Amino acid sequence: MQNYDLVIIGGGPAGLAAAVAARNAGIENLLILERDRELGGILNQCIHNGFGLHTFREELTGPEYAGRFIEQVQTLGIPYKLNTMVLDLAADKTITAMSREDGLFRLQPKAVILAMGCRERPRGALNIPGYRPAGIYTAGTAQRLVNMEGFLPGRKVVILGSGDIGLIMARRMTLEGAQVQVVAELMPYSGGLKRNIVQCLDDFGIPLKLSHTVVDIQGRERVEGITLARVENGKPVPGTEEHYDCDTLLLSCGLIPENELSRAAGVAISPVTNGPTVNESLETSIPGVFAAGNVLHVHDLVDYVSEEAAAAGRHAAALIRTGQQVSGRTLPIRCRDGVRYTVPTSIRPEALDPDGTVTLRFRVDGVYRDKRIVVLAGSQPIFSRKRPVLAPGEMETVQLKSRLILDCPDVGELTVKLEDA
Amino acid sequence: MKQVHLICIGCPLGCPLTAELEDREVRSVTGNTCKNGEKYARKELTHPTRIVTSTVRVSGGELAMVSVKTASDIPKDQIFDCIHALKDVEVPAPISMGQVILPNVAGTGVDIVATKAVRRSRAGS
Ligand SMILES: Cc1cc2nc3c(=O)[nH]c(=O)nc-3n(C[C@H](O)[C@H](O)[C@H](O)COP(=O)(O)OP(=O)(O)OC[C@H]3O[C@@H](n4cnc5c(N)ncnc54)[C@H](O)[C@@H]3O)c2cc1C
Numbered sequence: 196m197q198n199y200d201l202v203i204i205g206g207g208p209a210g211l212a213a214a215v216a217a218r219n220a221g222i223e224n225l226l227i228l229e230r231d232r233e234l235g236g237i238l239n240q241c242i243h244n245g246f247g248l249h250t251f252r253e254e255l256t257g258p259e260y261a262g263r264f265i266e267q268v269q270t271l272g273i274p275y276k277l278n279t280m281v282l283d284l285a286a287d288k289t290i291t292a293m294s295r296e297d298g299l300f301r302l303q304p305k306a307v308i309l310a311m312g313c314r315e316r317p318r319g320a321l322n323i324p325g326y327r328p329a330g331i332y333t334a335g336t337a338q339r340l341v342n343m344e345g346f347l348p349g350r351k352v353v354i355l356g357s358g359d360i361g362l363i364m365a366r367r368m369t370l371e372g373a374q375v376q377v378v379a380e381l382m383p384y385s386g387g388l389k390r391n392i393v394q395c396l397d398d399f400g401i402p403l404k405l406s407h408t409v410v411d412i413q414g415r416e417r418v419e420g421i422t423l424a425r426v427e428n429g430k431p432v433p434g435t436e437e438h439y440d441c442d443t444l445l446l447s448c449g450l451i452p453e454n455e456l457s458r459a460a461g462v463a464i465s466p467v468t469n470g471p472t473v474n475e476s477l478e479t480s481i482p483g484v485f486a487a488g489n490v491l492h493v494h495d496l497v498d499y500v501s502e503e504a505a506a507a508g509r510h511a512a513a514l515i516r517t518g519q520q521v522s523g524r525t526l527p528i529r530c531r532d533g534v535r536y537t538v539p540t541s542i543r544p545e546a547l548d549p550d551g552t553v554t555l556r557f558r559v560d561g562v563y564r565d566k567r568i569v570v571l572a573g574s575q576p577i578f579s580r581k582r583p584v585l586a587p588g589e590m591e592t593v594q595l596k597s598r599l600i601l602d603c604p605d606v607g608e609l610t611v612k613l614e615d616a
Numbered sequence: 617m618k619q620v621h622l623i624c625i626g627c628p629l630g631c632p633l634t635a636e637l638e639d640r641e642v643r644s645v646t647g648n649t650c651k652n653g654e655k656y657a658r659k660e661l662t663h664p665t666r667i668v669t670s671t672v673r674v675s676g677g678e679l680a681m682v683s684v685k686t687a688s689d690i691p692k693d694q695i696f697d698c699i700h701a702l703k704d705v706e707v708p709a710p711i712s713m714g715q716v717i718l719p720n721v722a723g724t725g726v727d728i729v730a731t732k733a734v735r736r737s738r739a740g741s
């Protein structure tokens with residue numbers, strides 16, 4: 196069995212940024228495992244622009260953004276294995292992987308970073324009645340077909356779900372000559388970024404119907420049409436049905452972190468994010484196993500993925516160098532009044548850099564106006580910031596000075612909540 | 617004074633912008649987080665432009681398609697002309713990132729460049 200200090204599972208933006216940061220923090224003996232034929236992860240199929248404005252002060256496409264990190268990995272000589280699928284992670288951090296070149300092999304690293312990304316919600320989970328004719332794709336599959344294979348899956352399209360992939364595919368298929376008739380969204384608000392609604396729907400006059408869902412699919416062999424209806428209190432309203440002729444239905448109903456490996460290893464998973472629960476060092480419930488990127492919680496901004504993953508890389512490096520776990524108190528972070536979850540889920544004050552900051556990322560459970568984000572240590576407010584608008588589609592970030600937490604030695608927990616401004 | 621509300625598309629933050637117009641001239645822009653937001657609002661209200669991204673076919677490469685973009689933004693009403701000009705383009709591998717795929721696309725004065733490197737196929741197809 197080969198020994199490594201650090202093995203990173205997944206070579207997307209999270210895995211690449213984690214590897215670069217760990218190497219820059221002095222870890223020489225590390226390895227990236229990627230099941231695909233190239234590094235870069237989901238970014239390889241995201242050919243649109245809008246990536247990296249905050250990291251590189253430039254608006255890059257997905258492949259260009261990935262390219263910047265791949266270049267760094269190659270310049271630093273960080274080893275990676277492609278076409279290599281990790282099959283199992285054990286609680287003692289033994290990794291079992293397979294590739295055509297090496298066959299089945301095992302690794303026993305001192306630390307592991309989970310960077311497996313996420314996958315789309317499958318259509319089985321969507322509960323659409325009717326037959327299952329050909330012509331139904333998830334938006335990500337359609338994106339792969341159009342952008343990587345050069346194949347347009349249909350000409351007359353309806354999209355269910357207003358997640359970013361769906362919005363981006365509405366524009367992409369329109370440009371490729373398809374007629375995108377409507378995007379229907381079950382919720383009263385869009386799950387996608389506002390800029391994507393402007394550039395992908397408004398620019399082309401594609402209507403977005405909020406509080407609508409597909410109630411019927413026509414066609415036996417191939418989709419021939421669908422029926423939409425308005426939804427109130429979770430139920431379709433009779434009499435609001437509208438029919439659309441179409442040959443293709445795209446489903447863009449959200450992403451879920453890819454955590455089969457983590458679960459099998461016994462990593463504790465948050466029921467809210469479907470990603471591991473982590474402490475301030477992005478370490479999961481298994482010491483020495485870290486997580487970052489979409490495997491931890493679904494991000495909409497790749498810049499934050501890179502930032503979070505770099506932090507995980509540094510923390511893993513610190514653990515490998517000292518070989519010691521931090522002892523002392525663990526403060527759980529509670530979510531209240533509109534806050535759905537936070538990452539991290541707990542903070543160990545002893546592990547904080549006293550002169551540094553700790554980043555809290557979170558999402559809210561609805562659309563809110565004129566609120567303030569408040570962080571409490573015990574019952575004492577230690578942070579507050581005004582936010583004119585908050586929406587579930589957009590991740591919020593709070594940078595807390597470590598001092599603020601260290602100055603409250605007696606508290607047992609932290610709370611993040613919304614208050615009226 | 618007329619107020620116009622816009623969403624900045626400069627980056628995924630999507631800041632809500634408010635522009636004040638007088639005689640079709642932009643007097644002020646508020647709501648932006650960075651200076652690109654103001655630039656965007658002024659442009660969007662006078663001559664809107666977009667960066668266009670697409671893919672073109674590759675011959676003899678490790679990948680079937682290469683992703684491309686306009687090297688800078690082009691007028692919004694020329695998006696479809698740009699896409700049409702790319703329809704039948706096929707580029708031989710190897711392709712380097714940033715390589716010009718089609719100069720002066722649809723007469724916009726802007727080049728189409730590759731956003732990805734594609735190596736020659738080892739099988740030599
Ligand atoms: C369609 C779409 C559009 C987006 N648009 C934008 C945008 O406009 N702007 C922006 O900033 N962000 C955008 N994002 C978000 C951004 O692309 C993602 O947040 C980012 O790619 C997540 O990085 P990751 O490394 O966590 O995951 P991924 O990119 O998914 O990488 C995970 C990698 O792990 C590998 N892997 C998984 N399991 C295993 C295993 N068992 N063994 C080996 N390897 C494994 C996968 O093959 C993959 O390469 C978009 C995302 C999507 C899906």
Ligand code: SF4
Pocket residue numbers: 624625626627628629630631647648649650651652653654656
């Ligand atoms: S104003 Fe700046 S930060 Fe806000 S969306 Fe535009 S480019 Fe992004």
